[in-house]
Amino acid sequence: MTAEEPQPSQPSNSGGFTGLILILVGIFAGALVGLLYGETMWRAAHGPSKAVEVLEKTLAQKESFSQRAADAAAATDDREAKQRHEKESQRLADQAVKVDARLQEMETIAADTEKERAAGQLYFAETVWMLTEFCGDVFLQILKLLVIPLVITSMITGITSLGDIRKVGRVGVYAITYYFITTTIAVLIGLIMVLVIQPGTQADDTFAYQSESVAEKEQGTPIEKLLEVVRGKPGDPGSGMFPANIFQAATSTNVLALIVFAIVFGSALTTIGEEGMIVIRFFRAANEAVMKMVHMVMAIAPVGIFGLVATNIAKNGGAAGFGEQMQRIGWYVAAVSIGLLLHALVLMLIVWYFGKKNPLKYAMGMSRALLTAVSTASSSATLPITIECVEENNDVSPKAAGFVLPLGATINMDGTALYEAIAVIFIAQSLGIPLGVGELLVIFLTASLAAVGAAGVPEAGLFTMVIVLQAVGLPTEGVGIILAIDWFLDRLRTTVNVFGDSIGAAVVDNLVVSRP
Structure with a gap:
């Protein structure tokens, strides 16, 4: 049978120029507040006390790593290896001294901050912090609230609107082929950028700290990690592409499992x-209702985006903290940023040649979704707005978009793949570990595959990066070098x-859906 054509949503006022301007105002105002008042908000949010805790852990970690390198030097008879381990042990010991000095300085700041708090001097800053954080959190939670119903309804609507089951297969083949090609291009761009710029040779990892959440990801081999994407984690019936319990998959926001279920259903x-x-008619009506909810959410987007931007800058120390992070690994930030920009230009060429769209006009049509992505750092949370912009601003059919x-949003992570390729080689460069052609090939393959397993949530790429590091035998503690600035690059x-x-x-719509 051939399914009935779905009726497209009517464009909403939020899709207009005014909505875009308001979002830009929200981002600018959030950045301004975060940069100018962020340090005070950071102190009001117990930032110094939290920094003391991290520095204490960093000091202990540096001493532990230094001792481990010393033990490795004592355990080997290879003269060259012994010298290398001894040099690393001394380097880490010297860094521990600097960390201890910063710790004492931060303890003084924390003590002074608590005195100000007790005297009521931080009351206004605390109020600003709480309200700003509240605005951002509520907006992000509402977007996440819409993700599951939108994925289910849009996928089922998109599949059923294609009618012929053979066309469903063609759409899937073209989509996955596109994902594979663009991810490959992204990783190649990342490799070229990091090898040309050599950012790791100028990095300062004195205050680098490997968090517990990253350390936990060291367990298991790269193959086991990749197989978990399909099979799921043992003892977790809601994980994997084929979960034992689809409702638990929805509860844990396992979007990949819901997509597989929706395609088959x-x-x-x-x-x-x-x-x-x-x-089918029920799901079409449900999809229309969810999109109407997206339109309503966009009314509060400027306020929510303001809150997200301001709090993220503030909790990282405001302008002073951001400047210090950039000073330590600025060349790494430059390599990632330039690489992402180059890949965006490649994508614009693709939509011009294969999608038959004006690339500048298409990018402008995606402005609200892209600005929301900048603010939320989550492709899954941005999904409702992405669908709205693609369908209403860029005239892509709901069949393709759905x-x-x-x-x-689940398996196509071009930016993440590019970032992981750069980050892994940057870590090797900063640790003075040379990589041959074989290691670069392994990084190319594992970065491409690991990006598929990255969830569409903030900083998910950090965890999949452990897979790539392990694949080439690099120490996972190197992740600590980039943690301080990852919130921005994310x-x-x-x-x-x-x-x-x-x-x-747009490409799939032009090559498959729009053709008989």
């Missing part, structure tokens, strides 16, 4: 006649992820 609906049409975008790579998904929808 939607395909089955097209084969059971009139009874299937009743269910299928390609939810799938892309927003940039998420924006490229979202843009790549949107381009994929």
Whole structure:
């Protein structure tokens, strides 16, 4: 049977120029507050006390790593290896001295801050922090609230609107082929940028700290980590592409499992006649209702985005903290940023040649989704707005958008793949570990695959990076070098992820859906 054509949503006022301007104002105001008042907000939010805790752990970690290197030097008879381990042990010991000095300085700041708090001098800053954080958290939670119903309804609507089950297969093949090609291009760009700029040779990892959450990811081999994406984690019935419990998968926001279920369920609906049409009409109506909710959410987007931007800058120390982070690994930030920009230009060429769209006009049509991605650092949370912009601003059919975008938000992570390739080689450079052609090839392959397993949530790429580090035998403690600035780069790579998904929808729409 052939499913009925879905009626597209009517463009909303939030899709206009005024909505875009308001979002830009929210970002600018949030950045201004975060940079100018962020340090005071950081102190009001117990930032100095939290910094003391991290510095204490960093000091203990530096001493532990130094001792480990010394033990390795004592355990080997290889003269060259012994000298290398001894040099590393001394380097870490020298860093521990600097960390201890910073710790004492921060303890003084923390003590002074608590005195100010007790005297009521931080009351206004505490109020500003709480209200700003509240605005950002509520907006992000509402977006996440819409993700699961939107994925289910849009995927089923997109599948059933294609009608012929053979066309469903063609859409899937073209979409996955697009994902593979663009991810490959992204990793190649990342490799070229990091090898040309050599950012690791100028990095300062004195205050680098490997957090417990990253250390936990060291367990298991790279193959086991990749297989978990399909099978799931033992003892967790809601994980993996084929979970034992689809409701637990929804509860844990396992979008990949929901997409697989929706594809199979939607395909089955097209084969059971009139009874299937009743269910299809229900999901179409539900999809329209969810999109109406997205339009309503956009009314509060400027306030929510203001809160997200301001709090993220503030909790990292405001302008002073951001400047200090940039000073230590500025060349790394430059390599990632330039690489992401180059890949965005490649995507624009792709949408011009294969999608038959004006790339500048298309990018402008995606502005609100891209700005939301910058603010939320989550391609999944941005998904409702991505679908709205693709369909209403760029005239991509709901058939293509409903299928390609939810799938892309889950497995198409161009920006993450590029970032992981640069970050791993940067870590090797900063640790003075040379990489041969074989190691570069392994990084190329594992960065491409690991990005597929990265969840569409903030800083998910840090965890999948452990897979790439282990694949080439690099120490995972090197992740600590980039943790301080990752919150900023996470927003940039998420924006490229979202843009790549949107381009994929236009390409598939032009090559498959729009053709008989």
